[in-house]
Amino acid sequence: MAKLLPQFARWTPAALDILRETASRYGAVITVSDLADQVLVRTRVESPTSRRTWLGDFMEITALAAARAGDPPLTSLAVQRDGTVGDVYARAVLATTGDVVRDVETRAAEDRLLCYRALATDLPADGGVPRPAKVRRASSSTTSPRPGRARAAVETKPVKVCPTCFTALPATGLCDYCD
Structure with a gap:
């Protein structure tokens, strides 16, 4: 069973929203890394540890939340950079259905189709x-500004969280509730 971090309660609804948005476009997928980035930006809740320590558990918990919400298997849309889902998805399937998957990539492709059939508008x-x-790579025209045109960079930093009570820390870095 997945290890629960307090942040998961804030991250999971955001992940479900992002995955539903992804499923609304037939054939669309999102990398697990991009999903994690978007979740941290949307929730403004930072992780106290490296992604490697929690990402697998987070995907499993997100899969369980999707199943509880009556959604199709949305985590099938979260892939590695090479387009595969790997063992993380096998864990999600086991947690949500009890199925031990022999060919996880075929299962993920079938599950992605369920997502598109439920949510895709196209x-x-x-x-x-x-x-x-x-996995579609962004074209060079979308990744770099055209010469002569400046783009305003909007930088949002995740909110630092108190490791004791998990409230947002003020600029001083000292928790108003614990210190």
Whole structure:
């Protein structure tokens, strides 16, 4: 069973929203890393530890939350940079259905199709087919500004959280409640 961090309570609803948005576009996927980045930005709740220590557990908890909410298996949309889901998704399937998956990539492709059929606004007339995930790289025109045009950079930093009571810390870095 997944280890619970207090931050998961704030992160999970944000992850579900992001995954539902992803499922609204037929064939769309999101990398696990991009999902984590977006969750931290949206919630403004930082992790006290490295992602490697919590990301697998977070994906499992998100899968359980999706199942409880009656959503299709949304975590099938979260892939590695190479388009695979790997063992993390096998854990999510086991936690939500009790199924031990032999071919996790085929299962993920079938589950992604369930997501698109439930939420995509651009589903093909034939209902689509299960297929491997394709991670689209941003084109150079979207990743760098055109010469002569300056883009305003908006930087949002995650909120630092008190490790004792998990409230947002003021600029002093000292918790108003614990110190």
